[in-house]
Amino acid sequence: xxxxxxxxxxxxxxxxxxxxxxxxxxxxxxxxxxxxxxxxxxxxxxxxxxxxxxxxxxxxxxxxxxxxxxxxxxxxxxxxxxxxxxxxxxxxxxxxxxxxxxxxxxxxxxxxxxxxxxxxxxxxxxxxxxxxxxxxxxxxxxxxxxxxxxxxxxxxxxxxxxxxxxxxxxxxxxxxxxxxxxxxxxxxxxxxxxxxxxxxxxxxxxxxxxxxxxxxxxxxxxxxxxxxxxxxxxxxxxxxxxxxxxxxxxxxxxxxxxxxxxxxxxxxxxxxxxxx
Amino acid sequence: xxxxxxxxxxxxxxxxxxxxxxxxxxxxxxxxxxxxxxxxxxxxxxxxxxxxxxxxxxxxxxxxxxxxxxxxxxxxxxxxxxxxxxxxxxxxxxxxxxxxxxxxxxxxxxxxxxxxxxxxxxxxxxxxxxxxxxxxxxxxxxxxxxxxxxxxxxxxxxxxxxxxxxxxxxxxxxxxxxxxxxxxxxxxxxxxxxxxxxxxxxxxxxxxxxxxxxxxxxxxxxxxxxxxxxxxxxxxxxxxxxxxxxxxxxxxxxxxxxxxxxxxxxxxxxx
Numbered sequence: 271x272x273x274x275x276x277x278x279x280x281x282x283x284x285x286x287x288x289x290x291x292x293x294x295x296x297x298x299x300x301x302x303x304x305x306x307x308x309x310x311x312x313x314x315x316x317x318x319x320x321x322x323x324x325x326x327x328x329x330x331x332x333x334x335x336x337x338x339x340x341x342x343x344x345x346x347x348x349x350x351x352x353x354x355x356x357x358x359x360x361x362x363x364x365x366x367x368x369x370x371x372x373x374x375x376x377x378x379x380x381x382x383x384x385x386x387x388x389x390x391x392x393x394x395x396x397x398x399x400x401x402x403x404x405x406x407x408x409x410x411x412x413x414x415x416x417x418x419x420x421x422x423x424x425x426x427x428x429x430x431x432x433x434x435x436x437x438x439x440x441x442x443x444x445x446x447x448x449x450x451x452x453x454x455x456x457x458x459x460x461x462x463x464x465x466x467x468x469x470x471x472x473x474x475x476x477x478x479x480x481x482x483x484x485x486x487x488x489x490x491x492x493x494x495x496x497x498x499x500x501x502x503x504x505x506x507x508x509x510x511x512x513x514x515x516x517x518x519x520x521x522x523x524x525x526x527x528x529x530x531x532x533x534x535x536x537x538x539x540x541x542x543x544x545x546x
Numbered sequence: 547x548x549x550x551x552x553x554x555x556x557x558x559x560x561x562x563x564x565x566x567x568x569x570x571x572x573x574x575x576x577x578x579x580x581x582x583x584x585x586x587x588x589x590x591x592x593x594x595x596x597x598x599x600x601x602x603x604x605x606x607x608x609x610x611x612x613x614x615x616x617x618x619x620x621x622x623x624x625x626x627x628x629x630x631x632x633x634x635x636x637x638x639x640x641x642x643x644x645x646x647x648x649x650x651x652x653x654x655x656x657x658x659x660x661x662x663x664x665x666x667x668x669x670x671x672x673x674x675x676x677x678x679x680x681x682x683x684x685x686x687x688x689x690x691x692x693x694x695x696x697x698x699x700x701x702x703x704x705x706x707x708x709x710x711x712x713x714x715x716x717x718x719x720x721x722x723x724x725x726x727x728x729x730x731x732x733x734x735x736x737x738x739x740x741x742x743x744x745x746x747x748x749x750x751x752x753x754x755x756x757x758x759x760x761x762x763x764x765x766x767x768x769x770x771x772x773x774x775x776x777x778x779x780x781x782x783x784x785x786x787x788x789x790x791x792x793x794x795x796x797x798x799x800x801x802x803x804x805x806x807x808x809x810x811x812x813x814x815x816x817x
Contacts, residue, residue: 279659286656290642293653297644297686367640371702374604375657376629537608540559543601 283377287385288392291355295393306397313343313405316468321409333412334499340405341495342467348398348425349432349458349487355390356436357454359383361443369542379533380526383440387433395425415501421494424507427514428490434521435461435486441532444541461487486517547618549710549742550580550603556611557598557766572598574766575612582617582709585736585743586771587757589750589790591798595766596746597636600714603744604634616710630658633708637715639695643688647673647698650687651705658706665705672701677727693724700728704735711735713745717752729755748798750786760786764794 295302320335359382363369372382439457443450464478465471465487471479482488493510496502504511536542557573572595580586590596601607602614605625613620619627641650648669655665670680676697687695696716703711713732717725729752735741746763747753753760754774761771770777770793774786783789790798 275659282659282661283657286653289656290645290649290653293645293649294642297642366642367638368642370601370604370606370636371634371640371654372657374606374629374632374634375654376626376659377657378626534608537606540598540601540607542606 279376280378280381283375284381284385284388286377287382288389291386291389291393306400309347309397309401310404313340313347313401314408316343317405317409331412333410336409337412337499338495339468340402340409340411341498342491343405344398344402345487345491345494346462346467347401348394349462350455351394351397352387352390352429352432352436353439353454353458355393356383356386356433356440357443357451359386359440361451364443364447373533373542379530383437383526383529384433386440387429387436390433390436391426391429394429395422412499416498417501417503418498420497420502420504420507424490424493424497424511424514427511427518428486428493430518431486431514431521434518434523434525437522437525438528440525441529444532444536447541461485464488466491484517486514486521489514489517547582548579548615549582549584549617550578550586550744551615552576552578552599552603552612553614554612555599555602555609555614557595557602557607558610571595571766573602573609576763576766576768577612578761578768578771580742580744582742583736583740584759585732585745585757586759586761587745587747587753588761588763588768589748589753589786589798590746590763591748591794591796594763596763597714598766599763600634600636600712600744600746603628603710604632604712605629631709632712633703633706633710634712634714635696635699635703635716637718639687639692639699641687641695641698644686646684646686647678647690647694647701648683650698651702654702655705660705668705669701672705673698676701676704676731693720696720696724696728700731707739708741710742710744713743713747715747715749716745717749718747725752732756750790750798754786762790762793764796769793 317336317339320330320332320339323330324332360369363372439454442453446453464474464482465485466474466482467487471482471488474482489510493507493514497507555573555576556571558569559572560567561570576595576599578586588596588599598607602609603616603621605621605628608622615621616628616631621628651669652665655669660668670683673680673683678694678697678701682690682694687698690698700716717728720728732743733756736743743756745753745756757774759772760774760777762769770780772780777786777789778784781789781792783792787798
């Protein structure tokens with residue numbers, strides 16, 4: 271088989287990963303709706319905080335703070351979708367019992383995980399946009415100067431490193447079938463707490479601020495907020511774009527390497543098949 | 547070149563028994579070769595090492611010793627080439643149960659590089675050939691009988707035109723009619739495509755009906771491997787069941803666990 275034919279085969283495989291996830295979304299449509307409603311409710315509880323503080327006598331620009339909180343909640347939700355879908359690479363397949371068939375297919379692991387990442391980003395963007403639109407119906411938002419194009423560009427660049435980090439968490443259910451998936455959610459929470467999800471990073475203790483420097487969510491949140499709230503230009507967002515691009519270049523190979531190491535461990539110890 | 551060449555293959559697992567950890571051999575130096583187009587059956591109890599052998603050959607388990615090659619490609623060093631040539635049907639049908647047969651087959655085919663243009667025609671054709679009613683092709687797998695699910699599993703393996711087909715208890719739990727249909731299809735496929743088959747089973751009749759040679763795997767050791775007639779003569783037996791009993795001292799349907807050989811899921815392997 272020529273290299274070209276092999277590359278074409280891998281591309282077909284990548285499309286297959288996305289196709290399978292589309293089938294699953296279709297088949298679990300009502301569950302998707304239920305989870306979306308839960309996300310809406312969860313986001314509302316956070317975004318109402320600005321109005322609550324104002325009603326309690328606090329002095330703040332309600333529309334601006336509401337938008338700030340909404341961006342934090344929306345990015346949290348987006349990151350949650352990316353991590354959830356990538357972690358399901360192993361967890362769901364193990365539950366269904368299909369994991370051995372997937373892992374014995376001639377699909378490179380990079381393409382397999384890349385396909386999961388691609389679907390996660392497409393699905394995540396769609397759901398996040400819908401979430402933003404639904405929540406916007408409840409509040410007056412500070413969007414007069416918003417540059418949504420730049421915000422989307424920042425999200426796209428950030429997504430590369432989110433997928434890279436998701437690949438790392440995807441390996442956890444291979445190592446611990448019982449608790450691995452939950453560890454992925456813990457990783458997501460830890461990432462956001464140091465990244466200024468609902469507050470500026472400057473309010474964090476110094477040691478947390480040091481960690482925030484290596485979190486792509488820090489730059490994504492700050493950059494998207496400045497694009498949406500202040501209509502920041504591309505040149506002023508550059509300070510957030512280049513670290514995001516750099517982290518993307520680093521985290522994807524790191525994620526692949528970690529996943530491959532976990533896969534080798536599982537194959538050595540007979541843990542691929544294990545269910546539970 | 548052999549289709550399969552296994553030399554002194556070893557795989558060890560750690561089992562917890564009575565609070566202590568023991569190293570147990572799932573494969574204790576297994577050697578065998580299978581010629582292209584041949585069907586070799588490996589008989590063994592549950593826990594004898596059959597599935598471990600199949601997993602090692604399909605690159606799902608890394609051996610602890612020895613070597614295994616598929617058409618000259620080492621399963622560890624050249625796993626990618628091996629994966630392009632092999633497919634497998636195991637005792638559990640293993641599908642995304644909410645998805646339909648067509649959906650499960652479509653995405654599985656993509657993983658082997660088969661695009662929608664091919665699968666649009668090939669999936670219905672192969673489902674028809676394995677005797678799957680096309681009217682149920684869009685129904686979720688969870689609504690199908692065990693026999694139907696196993697036919698879809700067979701279709702999944704054959705859709706990718708494997709040159710080596712690994713069958714791990716492919717008809718266990720099927721009703722007699724479905725069993726006959728699956729066996730007939732395997733025979734037909736071998737005749738048409740020269741596919742090499744390694745059949746791991748504890749069904750003596752199935753082994754006798756499908757295989758050119760039969761092996762006996764017990765406690766991770768391959769005790770014998772020869773044509774059925776030779777095997778019967780060697781053990782002075784009238785049928786394979788008797789030959790198995792003579793070779794191992796136990797009946798095939800006894801659980802190997804009782805001998806301390808059983809290797810259920812979830813044990814830890816050693817390095």
